[in-house]
Amino acid sequence: MNFNSFSFRIRYAETDQMGVVYHGNYAKYLEIGRVEWLRALGITYRSMEEGGIMLPVIFLQINYKKSAKYDDLITVETVLKKTPSVKIEFDYKIYNESRELLADANTVLAFMDMSTGKPIKCPDYILEKLS
Amino acid sequence: MNFNSFSFRIRYAETDQMGVVYHGNYAKYLEIGRVEWLRALGITYRSMEEGGIMLPVIFLQINYKKSAKYDDLITVETVLKKTPSVKIEFDYKIYNESRELLADANTVLAFMDMSTGKPIKCPDYILEKLS
Amino acid sequence: MNFNSFSFRIRYAETDQMGVVYHGNYAKYLEIGRVEWLRALGITYRSMEEGGIMLPVIFLQINYKKSAKYDDLITVETVLKKTPSVKIEFDYKIYNESRELLADANTVLAFMDMSTGKPIKCPDYILEKLS
């Protein structure tokens, strides 16, 4: 329940002239990780936004260990760190097909009411799925 | 009035592992070209959107002649092709510092009312600037 | 042999403040289309580059019909237009899950020897797969 694993291929557009994935693109991979964690829970982030709640990132930290390469099938492992409150925190590990650790990362996101722009508590329908 | 020239540097993030700018990024350069053309006219696209009009791209064509490289100071030349109606059409040329032609391009955009999602005519405040 | 279909989800990072996919991102979707067409043929673009051949885009044209939205599962249909020579040309259609046509597009790419930077003919191992 607190863990999800999701795999996908590195796109050419995501490389840079170092011949590996541009480091800034990992933020997108983490997002895919947590969105798929949420989907596995039976909730889509799309429906959350349609319901008036958005979840901006307020903290991002990435340790780069080894480069991801074009066409690699990478796996993002997403772990919910604790029961979400007004914030939700995830740890991530990204692996390549040889199970080499490419990066570990952490993000904190804040639940926000889109109509008021104010922070709110984690919606009950998420907390119920987690308990 | 129908022409504007704008220069900026290629960012590292915009390269790919061919060692040159990823071809898909040129769409962003064309956008910078037409936005700066509009700014030179005394109008910001931001204020247009705040006024309820948006301008989605409905046609894009790019001929790639020569690669743009990291840190190149490129120049986008934007030409309004004709008086805008419900659509607005631009031609572009992109040059590097040695005045080599990197690409020529064409885009068509449609004026759209953001509240209704319907096409509308080019706002008068733009037509007045052009006459 | 001349056709391939590939589906994937729109990422949040690919949207812009119009609330739909940023038009420039379609270039990446077309690339995924032709890369997966090639993979279905039994060849990876990665191995082509490792073998010293690259395939820069020299022409891109996109007609935007309808917006792609966040989390849409879109399908890119890729059609090889004719037997490749020094160039290879593809037509594309992009659909959403309701089978609405979002865009049609065309690209031309050139086979290039990475060591000399010169155009070359389509490698025989591709032509053989196509015959």
Place this chain on the structure above:
Amino acid sequence: MNFNSFSFRIRYAETDQMGVVYHGNYAKYLEIGRVEWLRALGITYRSMEEGGIMLPVIFLQINYKKSAKYDDLITVETVLKKTPSVKIEFDYKIYNESRELLADANTVLAFMDMSTGKPIKCPDYILEKLS
């Protein structure tokens, strides 16, 4: 010598459907900050790479305080944290035109010999500029 400030405009392509800059794009802004710090020192990162040294990011941390918006003229302030060795560390602050702090950040990069792929010490020509 240890500080540089650089300003540029937010591009439309950098927004997402929250109506603000996509959080992952800040990595690109930090890169612009340190590249311009280096340029102000009289060195281009492009010439460093041409000289066989590259500088991959090995650590990235960003605290998001307030959203950057389309067409904002933002300022990235880059501070070299200490004399570089095999690594180089920067702190950053990003402000909007109203001098509101949008984000603070930290990155660590490693000097790497491109021919061997091994870490190396900061080149003397950089250390001399700093002393």
